[in-house]
Amino acid sequence: MIDTKPQQSLYPWLVKPYLSLADDLANDRLHHALLFHSSASLGKSQLLGRLVKLIHCASVSESKACGECQHCQLHAANTHADYYHIRCLDNKNQISIEQVRTLSQKLMGTGLVNKRRVVIIESVELMTESAQNALLKILEEPPLHVYFLLSTSNIAQVSATILSRCFKMLIEQPQRDKLLNWLERKSGKSITRDQLTLLGDSPLKAIDALMNDRLAQISPLLDQYNALYLAWQNRELDSAYSAAIMLAQEIEKLANEKSNPLIFGESLMMLIRFNHWVAKGQLVSNLDNSLLALPLQTSVNKIDALSLTEFDQKMNQLRHQLADNTGLNGLMQLRSIMIEITERIIED
Ligand SMILES: [Zn+2]
Incomplete structure (x- = not known):
């Protein structure tokens, strides 16, 4: 599920990568296959969701999707036909080759409402070997006007051939003191360095722990x-x-x-x-x-x-x-x- 709350502001550590990609897009040099990686849970799906809207929006202004055009409305309703989202299904622990085959068939055609199409694949490391191979075939001869936004929290598990086809973008771990400040401001509660370490230095896990006591x-x-x-x-x-x-x-x-x-x-x-x-x-x-x-x-x-x-x-x-x-x-x-x-x- 992509982030559909337009009012929610981007996590502070995602702002810099977002703006740099928005700039690439505005100057028509956004790589067609991006792989976002980080070691902890840093809310990469929020960034991916924003990028999808930005790529589709007909009236981008100041690096933001307008929220009003046909495409923004379709995204708000989660019904944009030129956006495909692949992730590990709820009752599975892997992304199967069938999921990639279905995607491949959809990509044969052209965009239905937008020339640009976007594919999100979350947790690429969970793809089976055959699914990774099938994806590789697509990436080797990428269809025109299709952007692939992949993400992983375990880049070591992603096949080298897929990595070689993507532009890798590291989402950097926010600096610990800044993160502690942000967590305390956001939650109104205090958290120590050691507690944060025990939560894998993940701001999302920490905010969840703080909010839910x-x-x-x-x-x-x-x-x-x-x-x-x-x-x-x-x-x-x-x-x-x-x-x-x-x-x-x-x-x-x-x-x-x-x-x-x-x-x-x-x-x-x-x-x-x-x-x-x-x-x-x-x-x-x-x-x-x-x-x-x-x-x-x-x-x-x-x-x-x-x-x-x-x-x-x-x-x-x-x-x-x-x-x-x-x-x-x-x-x-x-x-x-x-x-x-x-x-x-x-x-x-
Ligand atoms: Zn728009």
């Missing part, structure tokens, strides 16, 4: 995380152990809610390391009835001695850095180390 749900995770980290650093076995158990429970809750996999991975890594430190297997046996037991056990088995040694070295390095530099955010540093190790486990 869900920050309280992630705060316990953060508290346990900090508690485990401090106890571990001070070698306070008992408090580290209870923090680890509570952290595991918090992770389990988040896992049930299909939360950010990164948080899951990071926290899991923390538990795994702790588990090795106490005694291999001990913590796992205490979590037997938990849905965490299997992934935890699997990960413990997957970490080889080398990774653990490296991990220990990095932790030592971090301890020295923390001792030398009191301004350093230990938790943030720890996270980046854990992300690195977690990624390696996932790669295996």
Whole structure:
């Protein structure tokens, strides 16, 4: 569904890319296949929706669609015939080749009400291999006056051949302090850096959490995380152990809610390391009835001695850095180390 609320202003971090594309369009040099990518949820669909209207509008003024011409009205009613939208269907987890074939047939003809036609494909990385190949065929010999607006939050999963046919546009992550300010202005509530990190640095997830009072749900995770980290650093076995158990429970809750996999991975890594430190297997046996037991056990088995040694070295390095530099955010540093190790486990 494209954004049909004309009054809603663009997210501030989308304004610059929007204006630059509007300028390209006005000067007739807009690339026919654009791929928008970002690492977090940054509201790319809002940008795509605006571009569709801009491409179709008969009376663009100051880089904005007029909202009144025939095309703007058709878009407002969501019935513009020269706009095709492909996304993962609700009950599916992939974009199928059939969806691309249907598109291909539609593209055989010409525009019905507008010479220019626009295709949006959201989450390109979810296309099956055959769907990506079919799309590639279309992009290799693009029909005249058709604009393809593709988006992905995981560009590494998009085939290189598709990438080579598109102009890639990175939607940059807004600067963290600016983002925190914006979130607080928008919601009238406060949010910390750590809470934002736990929400994958995604402004949309953060605004959703703020508006729906869900920050309280992630705060316990953060508290346990900090508690485990401090106890571990001070070698306070008992408090580290209870923090680890509570952290595991918090992770389990988040896992049930299909939360950010990164948080899951990071926290899991923390538990795994702790588990090795106490005694291999001990913590796992205490979590037997938990849905965490299997992934935890699997990960413990997957970490080889080398990774653990490296991990220990990095932790030592971090301890020295923390001792030398009191301004350093230990938790943030720890996270980046854990992300690195977690990624390696996932790669295996
Ligand atoms: Zn218009």
